[in-house]
Amino acid sequence: MRRVRKLLAVRYNKNTMNKYRETYSRVDIKECVFCHWEKYNPGTIIKENEDYILVPNTYPYIKDHLMVVIKEHVTHLLDEPFNEKKLELTKEAMRLLESLGIQSYVVIEREGQKAGKSVKHVHQHIIPVHEEHDITYNMAPMEHTINFQEQVETYKKLLGAK
Numbered sequence: 008m009r010r011v012r013k014l015l016a017v018r019y020n021k022n023t024m025n026k027y028r029e030t031y032s033r034v035d036i037k038e039c040v041f042c043h044w045e046k047y048n049p050g051t052i053i054k055e056n057e058d059y060i061l062v063p064n065t066y067p068y069i070k071d072h073l074m075v076v077i078k079e080h081v082t083h084l085l086d087e088p089f090n091e092k093k094l095e096l097t098k099e100a101m102r103l104l105e106s107l108g109i110q111s112y113v114v115i116e117r118e119g120q121k122a123g124k125s126v127k128h129v130h131q132h133i134i135p136v137h138e139e140h141d142i143t144y145n146m147a148p149m150e151h152t153i154n155f156q157e158q159v160e161t162y163k164k165l166l167g168a169k
């Protein structure tokens with residue numbers, strides 16, 4: 008029988024949030040925390056390749072929250088070059104979670120402040136979803152009367168498709 012791990016959510020108390028703000032507010036363009044990962048989070052690189060590092064989120068939403076961070080200082084997702092080295096570490100992260108008995112997780116990348124991107128250096132989150140959580144709680148399909156055919160035509164036009 009599969010051993011069920013006791014999983015504890017990280018509690019965000021006042022001190023944690025203050026530490027978070029303190030860390031990120033003193034960061035300027037010359038001193039991006041993600042460009043200097045080792046300095047701010049010594050000994051926490053799980054794996055790396057030429058272009059990316061796989062690290063734990065040191066301000067995790069939940070235990071075993073991982074991140075894949077590009078080594079180069081790229082601020083916008085659109086400026087990130089296509090690179091299979093990223094996928095390599097994303098899959099390593101997934102394998103790691105699977106080997107911890109975690110079979111449900113979400114992979115997300117945020118762009119823009121409204122989307123919750125706090126550090127302006129491209130990074131990907133790999134976040135475990137545990138049994139006691141219901142990730143779908145606010146992701147129920149909306150009621151809609153969307154004409155998809157029309158939408159697709161608009162999308163194609165915007166992307167310059169013939």
Ligand SMILES: [Zn+2]
Nearest residue numbers: 039042080128
């Ligand atoms: Zn950076």
